[in-house]
Amino acid sequence: MADVTVSEVRAELAALEDPKLRAVNERHGDDHGVNLGKLRALAKRLKTQHDLACRLWESGDTAARLLATLICRPKAFGRDELDGMMRQASTPKVHDWLVNYVAKKNPHSEELRLAWLADPDPVVASAGWALTTERVARSPGGLDLSELLDVVEREMKGAPDRLQWAMNHCLAQIGITHAEHRARAIAIGERLEVLKDYPTPPGCTSPFAPVWITEMVRRQATGK
Template identity: 80%
Template structure:
């Protein structure tokens, strides 16, 4: 791996080192943001809008992204995700990255911004789906939910509902959330499975009492399904 003093060209024509980028990230630190994030298991205090602005200025740089990832700093890893080339990562590399992601935000961004765009996405989906690590399994469920919505051919939707019905209530929080999203997506996207998806949600009552701000849709699957179906009908 290159030394962190290696200089790189940014989109503005200036040059920056990994250390300089880390210094810029440090300047974005806000203790109030860190306090809020800590309640959700994330250990950074950076405003994400400002981090995205930094990523836009740095531009896509795969080698720099890899070095930022290796720092193990959460904000640096989020920046790495924003400036990387998703298709440049190998299957095993992505697997190692997910397993070492540590925090929910890094894991979610890695799956959402990198793995989903990778040619290895479906292979990883299958590999992660039943992983004993719930954080890894939740990534498999998230990728499966994408397939449910966009490319369901080949998926056993009834089988997915069987697993949700048997395991979601007692699943760890992150995995439970991912399974619940899949349940709702099946009900939203596939009318032939809608009644069963709603019935499972009503029976399990997962996230039924989740605090939902005014104007937002509850993650409780029966409500979520009904609201999205209503919007589709009136669109």
């Protein structure tokens, strides 16, 4: 599907728009009505087209930006370019996909992680915490996990929702993957009670850190 235009792609996205799905998504802050499975199928047909991805991003349309994160070359973005994109990612799903599908794979991810962690914008800071959680799980060398727990203990309770969610994920990941910090991570979660009463569907694991940590450790031990 080479040489496709932005207009053609946006027309296809518009044809996939479902008003009922949009209404559901808008309750979560995402202003689009495109089924994500169908959007991924479109991305698979388009394959990697970085220039097209950049033009789709520039359109400002949420569905187009989601598609852009799937067909771009994550390593092709410069540090300042990706920083600017993060500050434009105003909806939760675009923000999430930009972090997970682009920022995590970018050669400037560590530099951006540190910069975003210290950013006064809580949404940008949440991206820094998401990248930190990735490092906690995959490459913790050089991280001061005790200091991270100090920050979580001090700041998570009063953090805005998206930043709080990202900090809570980091807290849980430390407890799950680092046994020497597990007891403290659980104790912090129990004391702060962040997301303790979060509605969790049957069969899903609660995001409340003590429950999350305990369940994931159990699964690792039993293989179930």
